[in-house]
Each structure stands twice: as C-alpha cells, then as structure tokens.
Amino acid sequence: MNLDYRGSMRLAEDLLREVNPALVEEKDIVICPSHSVFLLTAEILRESGVAIGAQDIFWEEKGAFTGCESPQFLAEAGCQFVIVGHSERRQYLGETDEIVNKKIQGCLDNKIAPILCVGETADDRRNNSTDNVLFRQVTNALKNIDLIPDEQIVIAYEPVWVIGSGRTIEPEEAEHAFKIINQALIDLAPLTIIRSSVRIVYGGSIDSSNFKDFTDLEHFSGFLVGGASLKAEEFINIAKQI
Ligand code: PGA
Numbered sequence: 001m002n003l004d005y006r007g008s009m010r011l012a013e014d015l016l017r018e019v020n021p022a023l024v025e026e027k028d029i030v031i032c033p034s035h036s037v038f039l040l041t042a043e044i045l046r047e048s049g050v051a052i053g054a055q056d057i058f059w060e061e062k063g064a065f066t067g068c069e070s071p072q073f074l075a076e077a078g079c080q081f082v083i084v085g086h087s088e089r090r091q092y093l094g095e096t097d098e099i100v101n102k103k104i105q106g107c108l109d110n111k112i113a114p115i116l117c118v119g120e121t122a123d124d125r126r127n128n129s130t131d132n133v134l135f136r137q138v139t140n141a142l143k144n145i146d147l148i149p150d151e152q153i154v155i156a157y158e159p160v161w162v163i164g165s166g167r168t169i170e171p172e173e174a175e176h177a178f179k180i181i182n183q184a185l186i187d188l189a190p191l192t193i194i195r196s197s198v199r200i201v202y203g204g205s206i207d208s209s210n211f212k213d214f215t216d217l218e219h220f221s222g223f224l225v226g227g228a229s230l231k232a233e234e235f236i237n238i239a240k241q242i
Helices: 005-018 021-026 035-044 071-076 087-092 097-109 122-126 130-141 171-186 191-197 232-241
Strands: 051-054 081-084 113-118 153-157 198-203 220-224
Touching: 005 035, 005 232, 021 232, 035 051, 071 097, 081 097, 097 113, 097 130, 113 130, 122 130, 130 171, 153 171, 153 220, 171 191, 171 198, 171 220, 191 198
Parallel strands: 051 081, 081 113, 113 153, 153 198, 198 220
Antiparallel strands: none
16 A cells, blocks of 8 residues: 555556566566556556566455455456465454465465465564464465465565564574475475475565575575565566576
8 A cells, every 4th residue: 555546557657667578587576566456557567477466365256245355356357476464464454374374275276376474573583483483374374275286375484573664684584484484384295396386585675785685595586575666677676686
C-alpha cells in the first residue's frame, strides 16, 4: 500500500523501460502489485517477461468468502506467484502458521508458486529463539504438503525487525538462517525435490548499497525487495547484478 493507482502505473511503465529480454532470460523477476492494480500492471508488463504475483490469497477456490481473493481466479488472471505469510499480515491480520499452510496448499493446487515469508521478530532474536521460530514457521507452513518435482516454492527469510528499517543483518546471520531453513526442508522432503523446487531468498531493507553482501551465501537464490522495488531503475539494477 505504498503506491496509489497513478504511482503504480508509472512504476509499471518504468519497469517496462528498464527490463530487457536478456535479463528476463537469465533471471526470474517477479512483481507483486496490490490487488487493485494487479490486472493493469499485468497488462503493461505482459510482453516483458516479468512475472506477476499477488501480495496475498485465500485458500478456498470459490464460494461465499466475501472480500477474499481466490487462487483459482488469480491464476486465471495470470498470477504466477503469491506472497504468503508476510510478517505484516502475521502481525496486523493475525495470520497463523495454520492459515499460511492452507494458503500454500491453495497456491500449489492452482499452479501458483508461493513466496513463503519467514523470519524472527526483535523479541525472538533477543530471546535467542530465531532458530526455533524459523524451523517452526517452515515446518508448519509446509505441513502435509507433498512437494512434487515441477512445483516451485520460494522461501523468503526476512528478519521482521529489519523490514523497512534501513538496517541489514550480518551476512553470516543470514547464512545461518538459510541453513536452518534448509534443515527444516530436509526433514520434510527428499533432497532432490528440495533442490529442484525450493529457492531461498533474503529480504529486509535490501537496496543497491547492501545487496552484494548476500549474493555469495550458501543457499542464496535471490531477494524479496520492498522499498527499493518502488524505484524501477534501482530494482532492475539489483536484478542485473545478482
Ligand atoms: P523492505 O521490505 O525491502 O522495504 O524492507 C521488504 C518486505 O516488505 O518484505
């Protein structure tokens, strides 16, 4: 909810100017606009090779669920990714691990790749419970989900206290978190499926001044970019250099 209608259209046009076929051939670039501008953004970026995602979803496909967004309808509208369990939804809308789990299933049933957000709060970090929180969030989110080879899941590790703060964590801390996430995954699915289906990305105040600290980490596959994605040139410059 950072950009209004006109701001969103301008950003989509700017992105269209910044991307080129070689870049989208080499990297997966996904834009997740607000629901209100989803279709218009998708239309502007239709031929660009940039994938379109949504910022949330409901788990049921159809029915009397006023105000909810159907994974089936979003998939029909061209949605390829959905952010699930973002810390702001967990914090302000009471999204539990159980809800996140249902949303992941809803995505996969409709061939949408979920971008599952996990991360510790400042309190978790103070209490030394980061590892437990990450392990629990990943395990519960993927509970009873049978990953099959061509399904795609992105797990975004975002320390909650870093999001939107302008601060970052030490790369070693991120690498440790990736390892915990990877360990949780290994307990859930065969390694071959994990390697072919799951990507782990980092998020939290990533911009052009700090992204390079994270790109060489073990298990790193990309970024979830918030504030810096509101400037097309900066966002695409990061994409070009990872
Ligand atoms: P940020 O946002 O990059 O501005 O910290 C990330 C997010 O909202 O997930």
